[in-house]
Amino acid sequence: MTSEADNTYDVVVLGAGSTGENVADIVVKGGLSAVLVESELVGGECSYWACMPSKALLRGTEALAAARAVDGAKQAVTGEQDVAATLERRNSFTSNWDDVWQVKWVEDSGIGLLRGTGRLDGERTVVVTAADGSETRLTARHAVAVCTGSTAAVPPIDGLREISPWTPREATSAKQVPGRLLVVGGGVVGCEMATAWSALGSQVTLIELGERLLPALEPKAGEAVAAALREAGVDVRLGVGVTAARREGDDVVLVTGDGEVRGDEVLVAVGRRPGTAAIGVDTVGLEPGKYLDVDDSLQVRGVPWLYGVGDVNGRRLLTHMGKYQARQAGAAIVARATGEQVSLADWSPFVATADRAATPSVVFTDPQVASVGLTTMEAAEKGLPHRVVDIPIAVAGSSLHADGYTGTAIMVVDTEREVLLGVTFVGPDVGEMLQSATIAVVGEVPIARLWHAVPAYPTISEVWLRLLENYRG
Structure with missing residues (x-):
């Protein structure tokens, strides 16, 4: 039930990415009213700057490699990947960074949408500031779900912020291939983007402070990816730290432990930070800039009406795990709103437990x-x-x-x-x-x-x- 007069909803969802959309969808299907609050594109990071565009950039390289690996088929591959067509196909998966179809899905699903920057303002209250500066105050009868995700971390390296480095957003949405790309960080994003842009013609240097790529995975995984990247012409530098950065004319210059390295762009891919710095969590006794501490129903500990779902809780920063958590959190919100007892047992339909020790993930390198x-x-x-x-x-x-x-x-x-x-x-x-x-x-x-x-x-x-x-x- 929604009260338009006083902007009261059963559930207010901060963030209309894939996680927030799924929370709202589940609670509306459960008979509650919900509104999404979003300051950027409806559909969020995965749709426009992460999963979809990055995999679209990589798919052509995979398809060519597959054809060239089969005698009889490889003879039919007489040309190289069409860069312009690859970038245009990438654009099609982001709908050219237009969220009109995502907004239509929200509307057709019976979910409210309010454009603007949302912040908590005490118990079950959210204030939304629109682009023109006007404010709307929302009240949640049952729950506020924080689904504000995470943002790219930029380490405190001397001069790095001043040179306006690429984050994963710029790496997946670039309109042209950089002649020379420097990648700082050998995790999933760094390895995938080194693979993608190298295949599209960029001269890539990948710099990783640790002794191997993909350090969170089995050692053989990082070894295989490093070998393949080197074979593809990527300059992979392991055990090398970056101490400073600067621009000299059109060049980006990184000062590293084994000398200076120059490029046209630098991608910083060293991790993520929770999107809680400016959303008013301090008004409910929580610390800004920290991950939200949640139980297995994604309820914030000590704040029973507040839920932290997806990247924002730091449990597993993956789109499919955020959507999984959203389904579980949505079910828990509906159950509690209707007076049903919510069990936190491992196999309860209201809890997220797969992200403890059974999270699937794929790194789309070669x-x-x-x-x-x-x-x-x-x-x-x-x-x-x-x-x-x-x-x-x-x-x-x-x-x-x-x-x-x-x-x-x-x-x-x-x-x-x-x-x-x-x-x-x-x-x-x-x-x-x-x-x-x-x-x-x-x-x-x-x-x-x-x-x-x-x-x-x-x-x-x-x-x-x-x-x-x-x-x-």
Whole structure:
């Protein structure tokens, strides 16, 4: 029920990205009223500056590599990737940074939308400041859901902010290929954008302070990606820190531990910060600029009407996990609003538990890295009894898929319970194999039962049989 006169809704959602949209959709389907508050484009980071444009930039490179890896098909590939067409295809996935269709979906779904910058102003109250400076005060009967996501972190390196570096937003929306691109940070974004822009003609230098790329994943993943990037012509520098930055004419200059490096643009891809710095969390006793501390129903601890969903709680900064949390939070909000008891037990329909130890993710480099659950290092840090099976992906399906197919499959098994703790695949197109691993990890399927999940022949999934054979010895 919505009161237009006094701008009162059952639920007020700060942030109309994919997370906020899903919270609003779930609560409206549950019979409550909801309004989205958004200062930028409806659809948020994923639609316009992250998942969709970045993968669109990468897809042409993947398709060409796949064709060139099959004798008979590779002879048909007589040209190079059309850069202008690739950028235009990227633009189509962002609707040219126009949110008209996203707004239509919001309206058709019965969700309210208020354009402007929202901030909390005490209990269940949000003040929205429009572009013209006018203010609207919203009141939530039941809940305010903070879905303001995260922003790119720019480290305090001397001169770095002053040279206006690219963040992931500029890297995914650039209108032309930089002649020389410097990438600071060897995580997922850094590796994906180095892959994309190098393939489109940029001379890329990738600088990572740590000793390997993709440090949160299995070591073999980072090693394989580093080798592939170098083979593609990327200058990968590991164990190198950046101490200062400046502009000299048209050049960007980074001062590093092994000398100066010059480029036309520099992308800073060293992590994210929670979007809580300027949304009024201090008016409800919370600290600005910090992740929101939530329970498994995404309710902010100590503030029962407030929910922190998606990146803003720092649990798993991935679009699909934000949407998953949104579905769970929306269900919990509806249940509490209608007087239903909300259980926080692991398998409750109102809680998010998958992001503890069963988060799937794909790095869309060449090769791809697909992983779910715990890595070898994480299992050891948690003190879990475990055994690791690490084998090449060398089955009939992989040899058919691509000539000279090279890949790795890693399985981490809890040796007491005989269930999977984590799985990592490294190789061409392994992202499409990830859901089977996710089901096995989330469902805690016993190894004895996995023996009866027979992989189809000849597919790359036959590697499951080889993993199980190696585990049995």
